[in-house]
Amino acid sequence: MLLTWIAEVADEPLVLEPADRQAELDTNTWWLSAGEGERGSLSVSEVVAAFERTAAVIRARVRERGFAGAATFYVWHDVQAGQLRCSTVSAPPDALPFGGNHVTCDDLGPLVEGFLAENEPGFVDRADLDEVHSHAQGTARRDAGPFAVWVSSVRASR
Numbered sequence: 001m002l003l004t005w006i007a008e009v010a011d012e013p014l015v016l017e018p019a020d021r022q023a024e025l026d027t028n029t030w031w032l033s034a035g036e037g038e039r040g041s042l043s044v045s046e047v048v049a050a051f052e053r054t055a056a057v058i059r060a061r062v063r064e065r066g067f068a069g070a071a072t073f074y075v076w077h078d079v080q081a082g083q084l085r086c087s088t089v090s091a092p093p094d095a096l097p098f099g100g101n102h103v104t105c106d107d108l109g110p111l112v113e114g115f116l117a118e119n120e121p122g123f124v125d126r127a128d129l130d131e132v133h134s135h136a137q138g139t140a141r142r143d144a145g146p147f148a149v150w151v152s153s154v155r156a157s158r
Contacts, residue, residue: 002034002042002084006050009086010057016067016090021097029087031078039116047112051075051086055152058088063156071156072096074104076149077111084115093151101146108150 015027034042055073062071070092078085089097093104105111 002032002038003046003050005030005032006047006054006086010054010061014058014061014088016062016065016069016071016088018069018090021089024089025087025097028089029085031081032084032086033082034116036119039118042116044109044112044116047084047116048108051108051112051150052152054086055154059152059154059156062154065156067156069155070095071154073152073154074149075108075111076102076147077115079114079118079147082118084112088154093153096149096151098149102149103146104151105148106150111148111150 009030009032012030013027015024017023058073067090069090071088071090072093073086073088074093074096075084075086077083089095091097096102096104
């Protein structure tokens, strides 16, 4: 089902509205998951190819609309949720709408590999949790390291 869902993203409604990032996020963001059995039957190359095909279809749709601005299709592995997530934004790769610490990359393979290798998607071992202190106590929660985000330009012209 994961490959089908990835393909379906390409045909879903697409909002490219630089003045309304929230509308873009609400319409263009998708949460994709797979059961343990399906994860074991999928290869990294199959999932990567499915996302690349989706990016190509979205690029064609952007071109058909005549949208001339920057547009980026992007994918990240949300480890806490045990999901692959993807979205499209009318912005360049260096202006993705993330508040968290992230780094863009052009190799989707490691993200997909991490997703497919999860034994218990969405499970975080208690030992891996950070203790949270209030700022009133003078100790702030340390930031997690950056997470990788695969990006693909889907703008009509380069």
